[in-house]
Amino acid sequence: MPRKTDPLQRSLLLLQLIPRHPGMIATTTLQEKLKDRGFEVTLRTLQRDMNGLSMQFPIFCDESERPHRWCFDKGYSHSLPGMDTNEALTLVLAKQYLTSLLPAAVLDSLAGPLNEAHKHLDSIQANGHGSWQSKVRLLPAHQSLVPARFNADVWHVVTDALLHHHAIEARYRKRNNEEPDDYLLHPQGIVHRHSVTYLLATVKNYDDVLQFALHRFESARETVTPFRPLANFSVESYIRNGGFGLLQSEETITLKALISRELFVRLQETPLNESQVLTAPDDTGWGLMTAQVRDEQTLFWWLQSLGGAIRVLAPQQWRDELLRQAKELVGWYEASEKT
Amino acid sequence: MPRKTDPLQRSLLLLQLIPRHPGMIATTTLQEKLKDRGFEVTLRTLQRDMNGLSMQFPIFCDESERPHRWCFDKGYSHSLPGMDTNEALTLVLAKQYLTSLLPAAVLDSLAGPLNEAHKHLDSIQANGHGSWQSKVRLLPAHQSLVPARFNADVWHVVTDALLHHHAIEARYRKRNNEEPDDYLLHPQGIVHRHSVTYLLATVKNYDDVLQFALHRFESARETVTPFRPLANFSVESYIRNGGFGLLQSEETITLKALISRELFVRLQETPLNESQVLTAPDDTGWGLMTAQVRDEQTLFWWLQSLGGAIRVLAPQQWRDELLRQAKELVGWYEASEKT
DNA sequence: TTCGAGGCGTCAATATGTGACGCTACCAGC
DNA sequence: GCTGGTAGCGTCACATATTGACGCCTCGAA
Numbered sequence: 001m002p003r004k005t006d007p008l009q010r011s012l013l014l015l016q017l018i019p020r021h022p023g024m025i026a027t028t029t030l031q032e033k034l035k036d037r038g039f040e041v042t043l044r045t046l047q048r049d050m051n052g053l054s055m056q057f058p059i060f061c062d063e064s065e066r067p068h069r070w071c072f073d074k075g076y077s078h079s080l081p082g083m084d085t086n087e088a089l090t091l092v093l094a095k096q097y098l099t100s101l102l103p104a105a106v107l108d109s110l111a112g113p114l115n116e117a118h119k120h121l122d123s124i125q126a127n128g129h130g131s132w133q134s135k136v137r138l139l140p141a142h143q144s145l146v147p148a149r150f151n152a153d154v155w156h157v158v159t160d161a162l163l164h165h166h167a168i169e170a171r172y173r174k175r176n177n178e179e180p181d182d183y184l185l186h187p188q189g190i191v192h193r194h195s196v197t198y199l200l201a202t203v204k205n206y207d208d209v210l211q212f213a214l215h216r217f218e219s220a221r222e223t224v225t226p227f228r229p230l231a232n233f234s235v236e237s238y239i240r241n242g243g244f245g246l247l248q249s250e251e252t253i254t255l256k257a258l259i260s261r262e263l264f265v266r267l268q269e270t271p272l273n274e275s276q277v278l279t280a281p282d283d284t285g286w287g288l289m290t291a292q293v294r295d296e297q298t299l300f301w302w303l304q305s306l307g308g309a310i311r312v313l314a315p316q317q318w319r320d321e322l323l324r325q326a327k328e329l330v331g332w333y334e335a336s337e338k339t
Numbered sequence: 340m341p342r343k344t345d346p347l348q349r350s351l352l353l354l355q356l357i358p359r360h361p362g363m364i365a366t367t368t369l370q371e372k373l374k375d376r377g378f379e380v381t382l383r384t385l386q387r388d389m390n391g392l393s394m395q396f397p398i399f400c401d402e403s404e405r406p407h408r409w410c411f412d413k414g415y416s417h418s419l420p421g422m423d424t425n426e427a428l429t430l431v432l433a434k435q436y437l438t439s440l441l442p443a444a445v446l447d448s449l450a451g452p453l454n455e456a457h458k459h460l461d462s463i464q465a466n467g468h469g470s471w472q473s474k475v476r477l478l479p480a481h482q483s484l485v486p487a488r489f490n491a492d493v494w495h496v497v498t499d500a501l502l503h504h505h506a507i508e509a510r511y512r513k514r515n516n517e518e519p520d521d522y523l524l525h526p527q528g529i530v531h532r533h534s535v536t537y538l539l540a541t542v543k544n545y546d547d548v549l550q551f552a553l554h555r556f557e558s559a560r561e562t563v564t565p566f567r568p569l570a571n572f573s574v575e576s577y578i579r580n581g582g583f584g585l586l587q588s589e590e591t592i593t594l595k596a597l598i599s600r601e602l603f604v605r606l607q608e609t610p611l612n613e614s615q616v617l618t619a620p621d622d623t624g625w626g627l628m629t630a631q632v633r634d635e636q637t638l639f640w641w642l643q644s645l646g647g648a649i650r651v652l653a654p655q656q657w658r659d660e661l662l663r664q665a666k667e668l669v670g671w672y673e674a675s676e677k678t
Numbered sequence: 679t680t681c682g683a684g685g686c687g688t689c690a691a692t693a694t695g696t697g698a699c700g701c702t703a704c705c706a707g708c
Numbered sequence: 709g710c711t712g713g714t715a716g717c718g719t720c721a722c723a724t725a726t727t728g729a730c731g732c733c734t735c736g737a738a
Contacts, residue, residue, distance in 0.1 A: 052347075077418055079417065079452070081411045084448075110426065113452060188474070193477070235473060269554070304645075328647045366716085384697075386715090406716095
């Protein structure tokens with residue numbers, strides 16, 4: 001590799017090598033990493049670089065340890081091309097959605113870009129009418145439950161260990177167990193479902209993949225021990241084989257249903273999927289929808305949530321189940337009304 | 340302002356001033372912007388800077404126009420400090436959610452950061468077991484409809500004009516209208532609802548705020564005419580006043596319901612909200628939930644989607660409505676079964 | 679106490695960045 | 709088809725910044 005010396009390039013590389021707050025990097029480590037990428041410079045030069053950069057950037061230097069350690073302030077971000085308006089707005093919109101879907105600890109990782117977006121938007125509206133904050137709003141389509149909360153450290157450790165193939169030392173409290181136990185986990189995957197985040201991992205030298213909900217971790221520590229890989233494992237196939245109680249069959253079935261006028265209008269704009277075919281409501285007020293769908297729990301819930309606005313014609317098993325549950329409700333509500 | 344000359348600082352600023360692809364910036368404009376921020380340099384120096392930068396970065400120069408125009412390649416992004424593993428994974432996770440919620444055109448704005456995340460993750464897994472792509476998965480909790488599609492340009496124009504307070508010239512096709520009409524719109528806000536994105540705007544010199552679904556725009560162009568602001572308008576109050584057919588009352592009501600054992604476990608981990616109080620199922624198999632909630636459509640849909648797993652005790656009007664719809668369904672399914 | 683790693687000040691050699699010029703290419707208005 | 713203005717580009721000489729070398733100093737572990 002040719003010996004590069006351009007100070008701009010070097011500084012830029014440095015800025016990328018310096019981690020954000022919880023992380024820290026020693027000056028000597030930086031020197032090595034620079035060397036790896038073709039910049040051979042004296043330690044002295046590097047020290048000068050760092051001093052210069054820390055004047056212009058929110059870079060903190062921990063001088064208590066001997067090879068000084070450097071890091072960026074928490075939540076700092078600076079992207080190169082600067083953000084444009086629509087990127088910033090998209091981030092802000094996305095954030096509104098995600099807060100009801102992802103745990104705060106996960107969302108914290110996006111603090112940097114979000115700060116930047118806010119700064120960008122603020123700078124535009126400096127002399128404006130009203131603020132951008134009052135101009136963008138999101139109306140959720142679904143009732144959201146509060147995502148299970150867990151520690152940001154746990155998220156950091158788990159993601160890092162998963163991708164770097166390291167084992168995790170964890171203190172985990174099983175459901176309905178008061179006392180936590182210590183485990184050595186070999187992380188295989190992460191699944192997020194119904195606002196709960198699970199780590200899929202094997203324990204010790206067993207081959208069964210177990211689910212560990214992140215909010216039941218008391219603590220987690222990434223080890224340097226390499227994890228024990230599982231041949232041919234993939235989250236995809238784990239789920240397909242019923243790991244989460246859902247048998248996702250590949251084959252599709254034909255959903256056929258009468259739909260109300262309101263639902264017709266809505267499905268016109270945002271169809272169920274590409275295979276959907278609609279017939280406009282006739283004078284009875286009912287239209288027709290057919291679509292090829294998978295036999296999934298979420299779809300059934302959706303049908304149920306629509307109540308009287310949809311009347312399923314096929315498949316028969318969904319008709320039966322909808323009727324069964326409706327009957328059960330009618331029976332119970334009528335009975336309890338009398339008392 | 341003191342005249343700054345540091346070439347590193349100047350280059351960094353330049354990299355921020357150069358927009359991403361659809362945008363373009365002329366060399367002379369750059370010179371002015373630099374001057375605004377205290378860097379007074381010759382045009383020649385700037386030209387040298389740009390040539391240098393375009394060797395190291397994917398910067399494109401359009402030489403067909405006379406003051407040459409510069410831009411970054413589409414989808415390029417480079418953040419300082421570089422991404423860490425959990426930021427990258429969070430982005431990838433978020434993307435999985437958002438694709439079913441936001442139109443592709445909106446999500447396109449995040450192509451830059453996402454590319455970066457992929458690059459980061461790829462670099463980690465270069466020599467690993469399996470790829471990160473097979474390790475993170477998201478199981479959606481709700482059936483998602485296909486977001487209404489619209490043009491990326493429309494999104495760019497609308498967000499830009501909204502925040503810069505410019506009027507928009509648009510060709511818009513009303514619902515059920517074949518022929519589009521031309522409008523001069525004064526953008527007041529953006530609302531995203533049920534996978535449809537609406538621009539709230541006034542037309543000409545009327546004061547009524549109208550809704551324009553972005554997917555019905557044939558074209559849109561940001562003008563330089565300043566928009567006509569509306570005193571005291573905010574999206575928040577527009578919605579609260581029933582702009583989207585939802586009267587969001589501020590007051591809460593008490594929801595009280597019997598819940599099945601499965602629902603109890605789920606609500607334990609991801610409660611409805613902070614006010615929720617649960618009582619464990621007794622030997623009849625039913626537990627009790629109470630919570631302070633708003634009278635919202637989404638919550639009602641949620642109750643309905645749960646079918647027989649929840650039995651509402653209060654408020655009475657929800658009991659009535661649930662019973663009414665259940666009865667309607669039973670009546671219809673039983674009648675249609677006989678034919 | 680010693681020892682060594684690493685921070686920091688200084689200096690001279692060298693590399694680099696800068697403005698000033700002048701030439702050229704392109705475009706627009708006569 | 710001029711002509712004038714604008715901006716790109718090559719070159720030069722000068723100013724300035726960057727670098728490695730060296731030496732001293734501090735800190736912490738043995």
